[in-house]
Amino acid sequence: MRVCYVTTQAVSRDGWSRYTVEVALGARRAGIEPVLVTANPQVDPGLADCEHHVLLPNLFQGRATTLRTLLLAPQLRHILDRGDVVHCPVELYAPLVAAAAPHRMPFVLSVFGSWAIRPLETPLSRLVFAPAFRRADLLLSISGYTRDWLARLIN
Numbered sequence: 001m002r003v004c005y006v007t008t009q010a011v012s013r014d015g016w017s018r019y020t021v022e023v024a025l026g027a028r029r030a031g032i033e034p035v036l037v038t039a040n041p042q043v044d045p046g047l048a049d050c051e052h053h054v055l056l057p058n059l060f061q062g063r064a065t066t067l068r069t070l071l072l073a074p075q076l077r078h079i080l081d082r083g084d085v086v087h088c089p090v091e092l093y094a095p096l097v098a099a100a101a102p103h104r105m106p107f108v109l110s111v112f113g114s115w116a117i118r119p120l121e122t123p124l125s126r127l128v129f130a131p132a133f134r135r136a137d138l139l140l141s142i143s144g145y146t147r148d149w150l151a152r153l154i155n
Contacts (some may be wrong), residue, residue, distance in 0.1 A: 002033045002082040006076070006093050009040035009155050010047055014110065017089045021047065023089070035083055037076065053079055056148045059092055066119075066128060069108060076100035088136075090128075091115045098132035109136035120153040130154045 004021055013137040021044045026036040036048060039056040055063065056074055077100040080086055081154040088097045089110040101107050111133075117131040133139070133154045 001026055001085070002035055002083040004035040004055070004080055004086045006035055006037045006086060006097050007090050008054070009019065009042060010036045011040070011042045011044050019040070019110065019112075020024060020089050023087070024050070035079065037079055044115055048085055055079070056093065056096075059090070066095055066125075070099055072096060073099040076093070077102070080105060091119060091133075094132040095115075095128050097133040101135075106136045106137045107132065108140060110140040111150060112141075113126065113143060116141070117149050117153065119126045120150070126153065128151050137150075 003058055005024055007016060007020040009017040010020055010024065012021050025046050028034055034050045036043065036047065036050055036052040036053065037055055039054065039058045041054045055072060057069055059065065070110040073096060076096060080101055083105065085106045085108060086097055086101050088094055091109070091111055092115070094109055097107060120126050130153065132151065139150065141150070
């Protein structure tokens with residue numbers, strides 16, 4: 001089985017990337033092949049021999065970053081076509097993953113506190129993020145509070 005991780009980076013530097021590294025390493029120990037799609041070329045030593053595509057833009061690059069990111073959907077789709085599952089641990093990439101993931105492919109979205117809620121706070125942003133969050137087959141949240149807020153905002 002191949003799981004594609006769409007994330008900022010695969011080296012432990014922040015919460016999203018640390019989570020990605022730990023999940024991908026755990027999956028690897030269970031016999032699952034991680035495929036990394038990131039914005040950063042650096043990789044944790046334990047994942048150094050994994051398939052790795054540096055495709056994504058860095059986050060927080062100014063206005064309309066999410067809309068510019070959507071232009072990468074065809075390139076991401078080409079990578080995802082060779083996988084079995086896509087896991088997006090970075091909420092801000094969810095619209096791209098939702099646009100690129102083949103319909104048959106399970107889409108797992110991990111959500112964390114304010115980063116799950118913030119993109120849904122304004123009506124314009126909600127138009128882009130709510131459908132992407134709803135497209136996920138599985139939403140993983142470590143917080144009941146975040147889960148409940150998300151349920152209210154995406155329905």
